[in-house]
Amino acid sequence: MSGRTGPGRRVLDALVRADSVVMTSLSLLCALAVGAVLIVLADQPTRTAMGYFLSSPGDTFTLGWHAVWSGYAALFEGAVFNPGNSGMAVFEPLSNTLLNATPLILGGLAVGTAFRAGLFNIGVQGQLIMGAICAGYVGFAFRLPPVVGLLAALLAGVAGGAVWGGIAGWLRARTGAHEVISTIMMNYLALYLLSYLLGVPGFQAPGSNQAISREVSDTARLPQILGPDLRLHAGLVIAILAAVACWWLLSRSTLGFSLRTIGANPSAARTAGMNVERGYVTVMLISGGLAGLVGCSQVLGTNHALTGDIDAGLGFQAITVALLGRASAGGAVLAGLLFGAFGAGDVVMVANTGVPADVVSVIEAVVVLFIAAPALIRSIFRLPESRGGAAGVGQFAKGWNG
Template identity: 55%
Template sequence: MTPDLGKPDKDRPDLVKADKDRPDADTAQPMAPANQTLDQAADRPGIGTMLRSDHPFVVTVLAVISAMIVGAILIIASDGPTRQAIGYFFQAPLDTFNAAGWAVRDAYVALFEGSIYNPGGGQALAPLSETLVYATPLILAGLSVTLAFRAGLFNIGAQGQILMSAALAGYIGFAWHLPWAVHIIVAILGGVIGGAIWAAIAGALKARTGAHEVITTIMLNYIAVNFVNYLLGVTWFQAPPYNQAVSRTVEGNARFWPLFGADLRVNFSFILAIAATAFVWWLLKYGTFGFRVRAVGANQNASRTAGISVSSTYIWVMVLVGALSGLAGVAQILGSANNYQVTASVDAGVGFTAITVALLGRGTAWGTFWAGLLFGALTAGSGQLQVATTTPPDLVQVLQALVVLFIAAPGLIRLIFRLRRSDSSGSAVLAKGWNG
């Protein structure tokens, strides 16, 4: 018998019963309205939404890509065969494009082979080892700048903290004669204490007198540089025959052991960098003191009202900041980056490059870690770039500057790649990336 289709559903007990008996009747999701726009659908959280918005990760990746594109233009402009081909462009335009393409390809392949993997070298992973060696002090010093940022402080003194740490750790390494396990631990602690004390001076001046940390840390840098220069001129610190400004060599008991064999320079200091990154991340995200740091950095007056001692927070933050920079100095002197000797240039410019690394890391621990790896790779690859191509090695510094330039101008990245703001104000996601 054919059912009466003209009856309303509510008057048909057979259909009502069948609908109630459906197992998913109560859990079925309502269908999206037919008139829902694509923009409303795109607002749902997900990878696709993130890739189309000005999420900090997306902006950072696009900033690196933009820097490489501008770098490619500079490579083409500095390439001799390309400039020569431009002279007869209208006769054979493909020659110009071929020359430009090969110049860019060779330059970036050289950077890759010098920093990640070189299949034609004697040791294919030696470039990666060099990247980790260069990245380790950048990560540690970058973490010190990042932690200061989160407390509302600007640590310009990483150079001096590294120098004082390296001097003290180096002295313990060559002047004290201790068993193997004890010697390296004491040397590490000595370097950490040296950096912590040097930074605590600036923290105490900020807390007690209101002296601006930028001024005090810069002045402390000068003092540290001249103090190390003095040490390199006295016989109990200088290496014989006393005609060069280098210290005595750190004993084997106080040296970091290699991670992947004696032929590769990467050593245990990189493990310390990973541990320090995890510690800073945990401290800022879950630690009670980290909450105080973030509160003081966000609003000093509100923190005082809440009972937080801003002065003591400043001092202890700078102690931790100096300890992290001290680990960078330890990595320089107890690792193989500086031949286990203290020199006037033992900091290797790490103190100031760390500021760039922290900015690129957007004030987060793991962001700073990856930024340090990127800068370490660029530094390691510059040697191969100089050997294998005619591209000036100064291009590496240009690339670093371009990355920071694009990172500092998220509005420009948003305009170039037509990214949508993550919220109406355009600041919520950036704030989350900064504080998360």
């Protein structure tokens, strides 16, 4: 019974129930509205105008509107298109958006795939760190020819993440240790292993007394795909391929069918002759491997060297992306792009308008909050229930054999 009502299962339920596209768009709209309120409250001129609201209410609205408009306009300019740019710089906002989106898509796929098998993988952080350590090590320790060097580093990264995730899956299958606990603990292990390694000679950049690793050699780097001026690298291609692979796995393959069955109802899966324990290990290997690719994208593409904050919060943002994307592959791509755009626009918005960076974090959080509470969105927009009566009544009516 505990397997059916665990957090993974409950989150999965909530995700499957809501009608995704409409609900997600409305949640986003609500989150932007909440963000607008915060921008108004944070804006000094508007606050001053509020001081004399009664004598001249128009000022408050004009200034508030201006603050919100310029804030969101800057967000758009930073993330999508800036009319002030020319030449290749026109593509800079999009490049930044896609660059940010790459690890988020991969991380979202990692969390989402595990969700589908009923496991809540909180350990993307640890798995991506292990992936980055392995990929980075292969990348700077061996001098390999082009292509081979990159493939070897990628393989090492995937393996590092897969093993780290697989251990949590194996613990769950073998001993029943809950993956939420074990992956959190393994996050710490990976984090401290990384800070230890960053002080070890041979791993640490030579001649540096800072916690930074040696640089990945040229042959192991993910090539930039929009020319040398834009930072976007081939990690995006890997992310898209991974998304297609995940989609195929979950909706078209026999393995995916058994994983989904295990996630939706482990008792029925067992009764139908599926090996639930093996499924747990398999999906955690896959999930960890995808998280390892996040590490690859960061250390082979974006940064070229390991630092203590290689994770940069990606491990936990991946959970948000998976939730927003409703644990589907396509959803992870769209949610990754959205959050990637937020991340890129955020920088410009702060620089140009003085709107605090926290606003974007709040918007991201509020989107997911609304998605997790579909009843709230339904009542705001007066949408009908997706099926049956209100949840409470539906629950009650079950007692009545119907």
